[in-house]
Amino acid sequence: xxxxxxxxxxxxxLLATSLGLSACSSDDAAAADxxxxxxxxxxxxxxxxxxxxxxxxxxxxxxxxxxxxxxxDGKAHxxxxxxxxxxxxxxxxxxxxxxxxxxxxxxxxxxxxxxAWNYGALGTNAQLQSYVFSPIVGFDEVSAEKPTAQTMSxxxxxxxxxxxxxxxxxxxxxxxxxxxxxxxxxxxxxxxDMQAFGQNPIGNGPYKFADAGAWEHNVKIDLVxxxxxxxxxxxxxxxxxxxxxxxxxxxxxxxxxxxLDALDTIPSSALSVYKQELGDRAIAxxxxxxxxxxxxxxxxxxxxxxxxxxxxxxxxxxxxxxICEKIFHGTRIPARDFTASTLPGFDGNLPGSEVLKYNPxxxxxxxxxxxxIAPWSGRYEIAYNSDGGHxxxxxxxxxSVKNTLGIDAIAVPYPTFKxxxxxVNAETIGKSFRYGWQGDYPTMLQxxxxxxxxxxxxxxxxxxxxEFDRLLDAALAAPTQEESYRLVAQAQTLLIRDMxxxxxxxxxxxxxxxxxVSSARLAxxxxxxxxxxxx
Amino acid sequence: MAWYILRRLLQMIPVFLGATxxxxxxxxxxxxxxxxxxxxxxxxxxxxxxxxRARYHLDEPFLMQYLLYLKGILTFDFGTAYSGRxxxxxxxxxxxxxxxxxxxxxFIEGVFGIVFGLIAGLRKGxxxxxxMLVASxxxxxxxxxxxxxLAQFVFGVKWGIAPTTVxxxxxxxxxxxxxxxxxxLSFAYVLRLTRNxxxxxxxxxxxRTATAKGLGRRRVVTVHILRNSMIPVVTFLGAxxxxxxxxxxxxxxxxxxxxxGGTLYQAIQRVEPPxxxxxxxxxxxxxxxxxxxxxxxxxxLDPRIRYA
Numbered sequence: 017x018x019x020x021x022x023x024x025x026x027x028x029x030l031l032a033t034s035l036g037l038s039a040c041s042s043d044d045a046a047a048a049d050x051x052x053x054x055x056x057x058x059x060x061x062x063x064x065x066x067x068x069x070x071x072x073x074x075x076x077x078x079x080x081x082x083x084x085x086x087x088x089d090g091k092a093h094x095x096x097x098x099x100x101x102x103x104x105x106x107x108x109x110x111x112x113x114x115x116x117x118x119x120x121x122x123x124x125x126x127x128x129x130x131x132a133w134n135y136g137a138l139g140t141n142a143q144l145q146s147y148v149f150s151p152i153v154g155f156d157e158v159s160a161e162k163p164t165a166q167t168m169s170x171x172x173x174x175x176x177x178x179x180x181x182x183x184x185x186x187x188x189x190x191x192x193x194x195x196x197x198x199x200x201x202x203x204x205x206x207x208x209d210m211q212a213f214g215q216n217p218i219g220n221g222p223y224k225f226a227d228a229g230a231w232e233h234n235v236k237i238d239l240v241x242x243x244x245x246x247x248x249x250x251x252x253x254x255x256x257x258x259x260x261x262x263x264x265x266x267x268x269x270x271x272x273x274x275x276l277d278a279l280d281t282i283p284s285s286a287l288s289v290y291k292q293e294l295g296d297r298a299i300a301x302x303x304x305x306x307x308x309x310x311x312x313x314x315x316x317x318x319x320x321x322x323x324x325x326x327x328x329x330x331x332x333x334x335x336x337x338x339i340c341e342k343i344f345h346g347t348r349i350p351a352r353d354f355t356a357s358t359l360p361g362f363d364g365n366l367p368g369s370e371v372l373k374y375n376p377x378x379x380x381x382x383x384x385x386x387x388x389i390a391p392w393s394g395r396y397e398i399a400y401n402s403d404g405g406h407x408x409x410x411x412x413x414x415x416s417v418k419n420t421l422g423i424d425a426i427a428v429p430y431p432t433f434k435x436x437x438x439x440v441n442a443e444t445i446g447k448s449f450r451y452g453w454q455g456d457y458p459t460m461l462q463x464x465x466x467x468x469x470x471x472x473x474x475x476x477x478x479x480x481x482x483e484f485d486r487l488l489d490a491a492l493a494a495p496t497q498e499e500s501y502r503l504v505a506q507a508q509t510l511l512i513r514d515m516x517x518x519x520x521x522x523x524x525x526x527x528x529x530x531x532x533v534s535s536a537r538l539a540x541x542x543x544x545x546x547x548x549x550x551x
Numbered sequence: 552m553a554w555y556i557l558r559r560l561l562q563m564i565p566v567f568l569g570a571t572x573x574x575x576x577x578x579x580x581x582x583x584x585x586x587x588x589x590x591x592x593x594x595x596x597x598x599x600x601x602x603x604r605a606r607y608h609l610d611e612p613f614l615m616q617y618l619l620y621l622k623g624i625l626t627f628d629f630g631t632a633y634s635g636r637x638x639x640x641x642x643x644x645x646x647x648x649x650x651x652x653x654x655x656x657x658f659i660e661g662v663f664g665i666v667f668g669l670i671a672g673l674r675k676g677x678x679x680x681x682x683m684l685v686a687s688x689x690x691x692x693x694x695x696x697x698x699x700x701l702a703q704f705v706f707g708v709k710w711g712i713a714p715t716t717v718x719x720x721x722x723x724x725x726x727x728x729x730x731x732x733x734x735x736l737s738f739a740y741v742l743r744l745t746r747n748x749x750x751x752x753x754x755x756x757x758x759r760t761a762t763a764k765g766l767g768r769r770r771v772v773t774v775h776i777l778r779n780s781m782i783p784v785v786t787f788l789g790a791x792x793x794x795x796x797x798x799x800x801x802x803x804x805x806x807x808x809x810x811x812g813g814t815l816y817q818a819i820q821r822v823e824p825p826x827x828x829x830x831x832x833x834x835x836x837x838x839x840x841x842x843x844x845x846x847x848x849x850x851x852l853d854p855r856i857r858y859a
Contacts, residue, residue, distance in 0.1 A: 161597070263807075
């Protein structure tokens with residue numbers, strides 16, 4: 017009979033591990049009042065300077081208040097800043113409003129900002145967003161692998177409520193950027209144990225954690241309004257629950273069955289039907305995200321005058337309207353410049369921008385002109401990563417080029433996004449490739465400086481034009497936003513003239529909400545305007 | 552007996568080492584750089600990149616990374632996920648849920664499969680038997696994700712009688728529908744195995760003897776036919792428990808169950824050796840234990856089987 021006992025023991029151990037370890041609780045009664053929105057497990061602990069993806073970012077932005085915040089239209093307003101003074105866009109003197117508190121009761125002071133930024137920049141802290149502090153004087157010493165300074169010399173605390181910032185070069189963008197997550201302040205408690213802080217963050221934003229451990233990993237994060245918040249975006253609901261989904265299909269099923277109040281991404285499987293299924297609960301709104309097709313000049317036939325003609329020809333050979341409608345059911349719109357249509361200062365009718373419109377005759381003519389310089393040989397290849405849902409539209413672009421120009425054009429899949437990036441960065445890709453940009457904070461300058469500055473590390477196509485660099489510098493140093501927008505438009509006209517790369521489409525977010533929320537709006541970045549969802 | 556179990560447990564060590572090395576090598580060979588993936592399309596300063604590489608031993612050669620990982624395992628330190636959380640916490644969170652789901656599925660497929668299989672086997676060639684054979688064939692032919700999405704849509708979205716997704720509690724009621732979906736495929740196999748085995752044993756000599764010496768039909772069926780027919784079924788169920796835990800990935804995705812599936816999927820996408828290897832290693836161990844339990848059960852079913 018001995019084996020019976022052993023068997024029973026083995027079975028008991030199995031059962032115990034399965035049932036015993038699984039005790040955890042969740043309060044569904046409270047869920048009735050709070051707004052449930054879709055999320056996913058944040059990639060990193062919820063530390064503002066270490067959060068660089070939007071699943072963590074959407075939570076961090078609720079928990080913290082910065083010097084500025086962005087409204088749903090992408091306009092920046094003062095949040096904690098009482099005044100931001102500058103005469104040259106290079107030296108800033110910042111005064112914060114009095115009487116702000118972190119949710120642990122400690123006051124938010126000028127030091128809270130300066131300490132947080134220095135922490136974010138310090139190389140040994142390995143914060144993913146450390147690069148955002150690079151315009152500040154002293155960043156290079158602090159961010160080195162073996163730092164020669166612990167704090168940036170360009171940051172100085174003047175008193176409780178005032179500090180000054182010294183930049184390496186003028187930047188009108190810096191002021192707008194101050195609402196971006198890495199620039200949030202941190203309380204004293206954070207620096208004692210940042211790892212623990214990231215699990216139970218203490219902020220000064222419109223929301224706070226519902227309780228310690230409100231972050232149930234891979235399941236949900238519960239936030240409740242912060243009664244001490246006194247900025248311009250107070251919570252209009254009784255709380256937010258970020259439900260973590262493994263797929264948007266599942267989230268959509270939950271939206272339909274009423275378990276989810278707001279979903280910011282309709283899965284591609286439902287794009288063609290979601291407007292009928294959701295009726296007036298369906299939302300569509302252009303957002304600051306685009307897709308381009310770039311080519312580096314070391315690819316045969318794409319250098320110099322010949323390359324310019326070919327890029328223009330290909331751009332005019334792409335039927336953007338049709339691709340947006342047929343493949344994306346209107347969830348993309350044709351690109352009209354090198355940024356995105358939702359950004360403040362966007363023009364959309366820049367001189368020369370007709371090169372971004374479908375024009376087969378002109379495309380053929382330009383292609384023939386290029387052939388006169390050097391006859392076309394080989395085939396036109398566009399690389400895309402097959403892990404990101406780009407296959408359909410890249411194939412459509414290839415087809416459009418093939419049919420218009422009568423050349424052999426194909427889409428070339430790469431297994432992952434990283435594969436493409438490795439080859440793009442090493443400049444060994446040897447063919448056209450798709451890439452996109454998503455705005456971190458709502459300015460056109462961010463799109464342009466990151467991608468087309470001659471010395472930018474994220475310049476995919478190695479575009480280098482001193483005149484363009486000069487215009488961007490001038491736009492950054494401009495005394496007023498209007499003047500800055502005017503210079504940005506001039507700089508973009510150069511990009512169009514040089515056809516730096518081929519802008520193809522901008523994103524239109526397709527979203528939906530349940531019938532229990534009376535208003536839910538998407539913001540400029542495609543995320544919900546969470547504070548203003550009313551239930 | 553004790554010696555047998557000990558030997559089996561010792562055998563697990565080389566399997567464990569081989570499996571982890573193999574998985575580690577495969578994850579290592581996935582193209583692309585995890586630190587670049589962590590950065591996304593954003594730039595990383597060289598210092599941050601170097602720091603992160605050193606923190607996760609990515610600057611070491613493959614064998615060194617593996618040995619460092621093994622060294623950690625021996626002290627029950629499964630390493631750190633790129634999110635900065637210990638992998639051990641992830642294991643403790645995800646496995647209980649998936650094991651519960653898999654046990655429920657095994658229970659459902661076992662009970663229903665054996666009962667229906669027994670009835671079908673006893674009535675070989677009759678209407679019930681033919682219906683079951685056709686039905687099980689249909690179930691085997693339909694992929695589990697089709698069953699899953701259909702069940703979710705019909706019971707969850709349309710009728711609202713079952714939750715469309717599972718919360719962090721993963722309670723019994725919430726897991727019922729996913730467990731049925733997960734168990735449906737194996738249910739068909741259990742049914743067919745039981746049915747064939749029972750049908751075969753019906754004409755065996757010992758059944759005729761049992762009937763001839765005047766035993767009641769109930770006793771003949773339960774003690775003589777069923778017990779002897781269970782050997783292939785138990786073998787299948789044991790092997791299936793391991794397979795179900797692995798196969799739960801699809802079902803967990805559909806019903807958003809925060810178990811092994813989703814965590815593993817994310818970790819594979821992020822190319823995180825510690826997480827992937829730890830999860831798969833635990834799966835391997837569960838599989839080995841399930842097989843050991845099956846082997847021990849044989850003796851209970853057939854006393855002629857001895858352990859040596």
